[in-house]
Amino acid sequence: MAIALQSTIGGPSQRTLVMRYLRRNKSLAVGLIIVIFLLVFSIGGSLVMDTGKLAYPLAVAPLQPPGGEYPLGTDKDGRDLLAVMIRGVLLTGAIGVMAGTVGIVVGVVLGFLAGYFGGAFDMVVRWVTEVLLTIPGLILLIIIAGTIVDKNQVSVFTMAAVTSILAWVGPTRVVRAQVLTMKERTFVSIAKLSGMGNMEIIFKELMPNMLPFLVASFVAQVMGAIYASFGLEALGLGPAREPTIGMTIRWAVFHSAMFNQWWWWLLWPVVAMVLIFASLSLINVGLDEVANPRVRRTE
Amino acid sequence: MRLGYILRRFLFLIFVMWTAATVLFLIPRMSRVNPIRERFAALARSTGYSPKDLESIIASYELKFGLDKPLPQQYVEYMGSVLRGDLGVSLMAYPKPVTELIGEALPWTIGLLGVTTVLTFLIGTVIGALAGWPRSPKWVKGMVPPLMILAAIPPYILGLLLVYFIGFRLKLLPMGSAYSAGLTKDWSIPFILDVVTHAILPAMSLILGSVGFWALGMRGMGVTIQGEDYVNFAEHKGLKPGRIFYWYYVRNAILPQVTSLALAFGGIISAGVLVEGLYGFPGIGSTLGAAILANDYFVIYGIGYITVVAVAVSMLMVDLLYPLLDPRIRYGKK
Numbered sequence: 001m002a003i004a005l006q007s008t009i010g011g012p013s014q015r016t017l018v019m020r021y022l023r024r025n026k027s028l029a030v031g032l033i034i035v036i037f038l039l040v041f042s043i044g045g046s047l048v049m050d051t052g053k054l055a056y057p058l059a060v061a062p063l064q065p066p067g068g069e070y071p072l073g074t075d076k077d078g079r080d081l082l083a084v085m086i087r088g089v090l091l092t093g094a095i096g097v098m099a100g101t102v103g104i105v106v107g108v109v110l111g112f113l114a115g116y117f118g119g120a121f122d123m124v125v126r127w128v129t130e131v132l133l134t135i136p137g138l139i140l141l142i143i144i145a146g147t148i149v150d151k152n153q154v155s156v157f158t159m160a161a162v163t164s165i166l167a168w169v170g171p172t173r174v175v176r177a178q179v180l181t182m183k184e185r186t187f188v189s190i191a192k193l194s195g196m197g198n199m200e201i202i203f204k205e206l207m208p209n210m211l212p213f214l215v216a217s218f219v220a221q222v223m224g225a226i227y228a229s230f231g232l233e234a235l236g237l238g239p240a241r242e243p244t245i246g247m248t249i250r251w252a253v254f255h256s257a258m259f260n261q262w263w264w265w266l267l268w269p270v271v272a273m274v275l276i277f278a279s280l281s282l283i284n285v286g287l288d289e290v291a292n293p294r295v296r297r298t299e
Numbered sequence: 300m301r302l303g304y305i306l307r308r309f310l311f312l313i314f315v316m317w318t319a320a321t322v323l324f325l326i327p328r329m330s331r332v333n334p335i336r337e338r339f340a341a342l343a344r345s346t347g348y349s350p351k352d353l354e355s356i357i358a359s360y361e362l363k364f365g366l367d368k369p370l371p372q373q374y375v376e377y378m379g380s381v382l383r384g385d386l387g388v389s390l391m392a393y394p395k396p397v398t399e400l401i402g403e404a405l406p407w408t409i410g411l412l413g414v415t416t417v418l419t420f421l422i423g424t425v426i427g428a429l430a431g432w433p434r435s436p437k438w439v440k441g442m443v444p445p446l447m448i449l450a451a452i453p454p455y456i457l458g459l460l461l462v463y464f465i466g467f468r469l470k471l472l473p474m475g476s477a478y479s480a481g482l483t484k485d486w487s488i489p490f491i492l493d494v495v496t497h498a499i500l501p502a503m504s505l506i507l508g509s510v511g512f513w514a515l516g517m518r519g520m521g522v523t524i525q526g527e528d529y530v531n532f533a534e535h536k537g538l539k540p541g542r543i544f545y546w547y548y549v550r551n552a553i554l555p556q557v558t559s560l561a562l563a564f565g566g567i568i569s570a571g572v573l574v575e576g577l578y579g580f581p582g583i584g585s586t587l588g589a590a591i592l593a594n595d596y597f598v599i600y601g602i603g604y605i606t607v608v609a610v611a612v613s614m615l616m617v618d619l620l621y622p623l624l625d626p627r628i629r630y631g632k633k
Contacts, residue, residue: 131314131315131318135607135610137569139569139606140322142587143323143600143603147327148330227453230453230455231455231572234576235573235588236592249459253459274452
């Protein structure tokens, strides 16, 4: 964000500028508020509650409706749903952030190498990403998760690893395209003429200019990884022992919570999932406005 | 040369199909899990029956599926059978061939996803075009942000909400399956109506979940086009707003939408698989779900292969239709 704001000497402070910008960029502001709420809820909650015990089976009385001792109720296997939500948001977020980080790091390296140096390597990268675009991501992940991974031994870390397998494709394409348009610009030629090395140009000239794109791409990959892991979880290929949000929905559907009138078992994880996806998508739209001056609103 | 371009696209299609087949050949061989052993283990778990000469039974199955031969030879034979359209036999519905199992499920999926994709694309594009048009009423413009948030939510979750409120609470529509039990499958009016009522909820989950994507894309493109000189010129020439809307604005803004459509097929299939599973709709999504539960690897690979081919062919079709929409594009001509 700071990139988009030019603070002038003697002008309003950086903080005022950020606040002012957020007031204009409503999607970014609302998205960030929801993410901060989720972080406070999950991190603060883990400090207050023993989620390491209460979010797992046989911790409390099963199928208690919300209220009293259990504000959000409990599920059939005796998990306290408040603890499940606290831990679930944390674990689900962790899967997304891990896969997103792998995706963006690999994407930046491949995208820069392909876009900046070109040649045979660029051709290989282009072909591989193009072929992968044709292959439905979830189906490929289902095949990998369903056959290579032992279904009963899936951990949160496995989920992150599996979803990382495709998380680099998007960032690689974005970075490569950006580098291609940027490397012909005058400031790069000047940097070259002034004797800067390739690495120096990449890190000092190109990277800072691409920061909004990189952040937007990262958020998109976090969202994609959570979406993919949710898809795997809904099909029963998720971490069966961990209370991620997707697994909680899977168990609620599996035990027909809806038709047994245990609505709370399904309601909370659905709300959490909606908040996660809505906030990330709002942030993404907001970042698009930062990165793309054409759609930026004037003050 | 148009022909050269079409040829290149077909080569790419073949390349994609070959890659998919190769990946599907390699993945199970990278795995330590033996599908046949898994199958017998599941049998032993559910029935308590475990043959004494298990190892020799497994060995004879490996012989039958050619798993005892060296890898390169297996690869050649596998590629040969894929080319003949033979994807092996299902383990859960043994000895039904995988192609037959997929063949039964595929029409349902094509029907559901085909109709919803066309509807979503049309509705989303129309809403987006109207939302980006300055003369539209305010409520039309206000439709895009809520639709966008809907688009961020997986269709599976929208499906859960729809089942709960419309199917379970209000009992307005059937909650699952593709037709009422007891009806005979034929082309009679009552049966078709029954299928349509059963398909409304799954279709709604898919449509609500992606209309926003198309609306957003169309609006974005439309806003850019309004600043173009030729639109200004048309306005100053005194053309009727309707004419500008259709022939200057929509006609140009729709092109990137069509490109996105080609790229969206993979996501459409992924969402369709999950929603089908939720509703017990008898398409390939439900078959895939059952195959995963039953460790039926050959069906999983078969469905993987079919979806890749389906997406690649759909992309090719859109690519070939594209020049008809945009007369400026003559592939290959410089």
